Amino acid sequence: MARGKSPSKGAKMHKMRNIPGVYAFPEYYGITSPGCSGDCEFYEQVLSESKRVLELGSGTGRTLLSISSDVREVVGVDNSPEMLAYLQGKIDIAKYKERISLVESDIRQLTFTSEFDAVSMPYRTFLHLYSPDEQMECLEGVFRALEPGGKFILNFFDPEYRFLADLGSVSGSFRRFREGLLQSGNTLQTWAESSCDPEKQLIDELWIYDEIDQSGDVVRRRYGSFKIRYCFRFEAESLFRRAGFEVESLYGGFSGEPYLHGKEQIWMLRKPR
Numbered sequence: 001m002a003r004g005k006s007p008s009k010g011a012k013m014h015k016m017r018n019i020p021g022v023y024a025f026p027e028y029y030g031i032t033s034p035g036c037s038g039d040c041e042f043y044e045q046v047l048s049e050s051k052r053v054l055e056l057g058s059g060t061g062r063t064l065l066s067i068s069s070d071v072r073e074v075v076g077v078d079n080s081p082e083m084l085a086y087l088q089g090k091i092d093i094a095k096y097k098e099r100i101s102l103v104e105s106d107i108r109q110l111t112f113t114s115e116f117d118a119v120s121m122p123y124r125t126f127l128h129l130y131s132p133d134e135q136m137e138c139l140e141g142v143f144r145a146l147e148p149g150g151k152f153i154l155n156f157f158d159p160e161y162r163f164l165a166d167l168g169s170v171s172g173s174f175r176r177f178r179e180g181l182l183q184s185g186n187t188l189q190t191w192a193e194s195s196c197d198p199e200k201q202l203i204d205e206l207w208i209y210d211e212i213d214q215s216g217d218v219v220r221r222r223y224g225s226f227k228i229r230y231c232f233r234f235e236a237e238s239l240f241r242r243a244g245f246e247v248e249s250l251y252g253g254f255s256g257e258p259y260l261h262g263k264e265q266i267w268m269l270r271k272p273r
Contacts, residue, residue, distance in 0.1 A: 019206070022224035023059070023078075026086035028209050030060045031180035032190050035123055036264065038254035039155065040066040043120055046153055046268070047071055050118040054145055056107050056138075057125025061087040067120070068096040076102045077110075108134055110141030117147050121154035127228035130202065132239070135231075139243035143271055152245060152269040158252070159201075159230040160262030167196040167203065174208065186219065187212045201229050233265060245269040 022029055043063045047053055048070040058064045058076030068074050078084050084102050091097050119142050129135040142152055177190040191208040204227050211220040249268035252259040
C-alpha cells in the first residue's frame with residue numbers, strides 16, 4: 001500500500017466488527033491526541049497547593065506527570081489496561097514516581113470516600129460518559145471522593161454548531177489526520193471517519209493507523225474505535241449543580257479567558273463544606 005493513499009470507503013465502521021478502542025494503542029494515541037495548548041500548565045497551577053489529588057482518565061500521563069512535581073500524592077484512574085501499562089513505564093523513570101499510584105477502574109464506579117482535596121478530569125474524559133445517567137453516576141462518585149471543601153476541575157470542548165453540522169455532511173468519508181514519528185522509527189499516518197447522532201449527542205469515529213517505513217511502504221495497518229458524547233454549557237452546569245457541586249468559575253481557555261461558544265469549557269467546581 002502506497003504512502004498517503006486514502007482508505008477505501010469499504011472500511012466504514014458499520015461494516016466492521018470487534019474493533020478495539022483507540023486506547024488499546026497508547027503510542028498512537030499520544031501522537032493523535034496531544035492535548036490542548038496550555039492544559040498541563042493550567043492543571044499544574046490550579047492544583048499546586050493540593051495535597052492529595054485524584055485524576056480521572058490519566059491516559060498517557062501528560063497532566064498526571066506534570067502535576068506530580070507539586071502535589072504530595074496523585075492517584076491516577078483509567079479503565080484501559082494498555083494505557084495503564086504504558087503510563088506505568090513512564091512513572092518508573094519519573095522524578096517523583098513515589099508520589100504516583102494507578103488504579104484500573106471505570107469512572108462510573110468510583111469507590112473512594114472523602115479521601116481527596118482535589119479531583120481533576122482533564123481533556124475529554126467527561127465526554128466518555130454516554131448518557132445523563134452515566135454522567136450522574138460519575139459525578140456522584142467524584143462528590144463522595146472529595147473532602148468537604150474539595151475542588152473538582154475538568155475540561156472538555158464546547159460543541160460548535162458548525163462543527164456538528166460538518167460531521168453530518170462528511171459521514172462515510174475519511175479525512176487525513178495527524179502524522180508523527182514512532183519509537184520504531186516508522187511514521188504514523190492516521191485517518192478518521194466520523195458520524196454524529198444529534199438526538200443522543202454522540203460522535204462515533206473509526207480510526208485507521210498506518211505505520212510507514214523509511215521506504216514509504218505501509219508495513220502495518222490497525223483500526224481503532226472512538227465514541228464521545230458532547231455536552232453543552234448549561235446542560236453541564238445543571239448536571240454539576242444536581243450532583244451537589246458549587247460552580248466557582250467557567251473559563252473558555254487555559255489562561256483564564258472567558259467562556260466563548262465553540263472553544264473550551266473549563267469548569268472550577270467545589271464540594272460545599
